[in-house]
Amino acid sequence: MNSMWTVMSFTMKNKLRNRAFVITTIVLALLMVVAANVPTFLDKFASGGGPKKIGYAVGEQADIISGLEAYFAGQEEPKAQLVPIEASGTPDEQTAALKQAITDKKIRGYLTFTENEEAGFPNVTYYSKKMLDSGTAEALGTGLREVKTEQAVKEANLTQAQLSKLFDPVQLESVQISDNANGKTAEEQGTAIGLTYVVLILLFMSTMITGQLIATEITAEKSSRVMEIIVTSVSPLKQLFGKVLGTFLVGLLQLVVIVGAAVINLALPQNQASLQSLGIRLDSIEPNMIIFAIVFYLIGFFLYAMLFAAVGSIVSKTEDLGQAVMPITLITLAGFYIAIFSMTHPDSSLVTVCSFIPFFSPFIMFMRIGLANPAWWEVVLSIGILAASVLLLGWLSAKIYRTGVLMYGKRPSVKELIKAMKAYKV
Template structure:
């Protein structure tokens, strides 16, 4: 009895592993993962916070006190990222900008009301990023210095006035003595984001593979031969399990490549510079990630298998699976929205919708601390839905693989299920 089931699993796995598209896709994704794994190092090197100085020009003898204040401000920094360069006129500054000698230049306009000139930073792009932000902070500091210069403040008072406040964030835990620190929350957000993307990609890719293979077998009439040797139920679950094993192998390769790259010395140092320590990942979060990955995969895989069984032509498959694709996309994008506000009422409602729960509930577990009963109710609904969908999909599959021609309506499908006593 089990021989047919294991045969389908083995056949599905061999087909996928030998497929050129599978091999090429895995290699491309692995390369992207390796590049992504080295991003902390590349950002640290190419982002160059302190080893690259930006030249900024200004007209000589313009606003001497402001320019002196800017030079003093950047001179006090341990790693100044802006160097001020004087020129005789705005026309000369434009020439220097065009020649690439400066990134931009400052123009001052008197403002008698404010007592501080209006400043315009001219560059080749209106979006100057860090340069304009740095100049804005520096000019604000210069303005403050000029205003309090004659106020008679002592050096100690000036130090207290200009010293930044100490401000940290921490999560309140209602079940443990201490909640997550800001660093732990950052790690949890990163893991949650990666998990959501992996689940979304796995569901979309593997689900499409299952549906496409079933439809292709029907359209080529191979299905008529297969059903004489293996029961439809064994076929469906054999294809789902076989595709699942292939997906897990692919996932292990990709995650393994990512973890190995992140553990390389240059990446570990870069991550440490960003305040990220991978050893801070909670084991409980890993367990939830595995569970929701399995739940999401089997929930959607059975749906894709059922839809694939009622389509006789591969040309019609895209339209047939569109509702399932939209459900997957909705769950993913709702989760992306929830990254900003995981306690929003809309997000809390969506965690009980089984088609969204693998995305949303894992998101909330990773970022906040939902009550135990919320987790229990959501997981209970999810498991019950997987069993119900699996049972219904099996019935649809057993009837659908024997129906050819145009895609049957729900009424025709139920009649067939009744006729075939499935």
């Protein structure tokens, strides 16, 4: 047992002293800091220049222009500001005057109106040198609809009571039904979607990065013949679990740094406001989601870590490692992509079946827990199958490891590996 802890501590020290590992951790933490503050940065840049100045020819569609001006004046932070441009003469001369206003940077673009007798409201066209951003486009569209509605209401001679009934907003609330709770509100659903995305990405990144680290270190020791010295003092089984546990703790430390950087920045007041505008509130995260995230992360990590260690032990040269681990990489990608692309329909038959397949269940069952409402026995069965698979693969990987670390030359086939395992009686 002491020798296993020695291997584990040596693996941890070796990784923590690795300059590439430290730099990668710092870079990923900085990226998470930037990503967590992106909504705030976008808001600041978007609002920093004030409302977008949009021109129009003086005297054209006065009723619509006055209605738009009243609409934007009633907003706390208007997205657009209408600017009158003196443009008289022929249509070509008017267009030239409006374009000149853009060149002189008086306006960012201008509106033109074309009569549409069938619709009872003119067609509106916005001209500019740059594409209209979505926020301004939405503001213009909403303002024009308001003006059109007001004109239609005036023509219909509606009473004040009828106007109130017409314009009062409809209250629609979305609640996800749950068997063991009162249900999820819209905010809780938005938070669950965000948390599911984050956990799936972190599990995929952690599995791939730490799995590759385990396989690379074992293969490097074999290729440098250091393994021949190690096996004389430490049994292969203790080597396997020592390396896996050591790499797991280092990967966990890296994950804590990255997630900690993100959580600290997301908890800042300005970022909280941005998240709430997206329907996400950190204080509405359900405790059971955190528990399931930890459970599926731990079991999923050890499932793939054992596979990477077993494959790394049968490869003698590091340049052959990429091809050897390709099947594991494809399986991991399959589980990740199925979970991501199934988030819009988490109750489909494919998702339900895949949530019980051990290589996919760390991703897919957690996605179902976050976005659907699986029965408790489904969750327990999925975790049970996954845990049993970890034990089975751990036992099989230990046998492959004990045989593979002593095999050099070309990568052995499955038949050769089984023959060697029988010969070594492992």
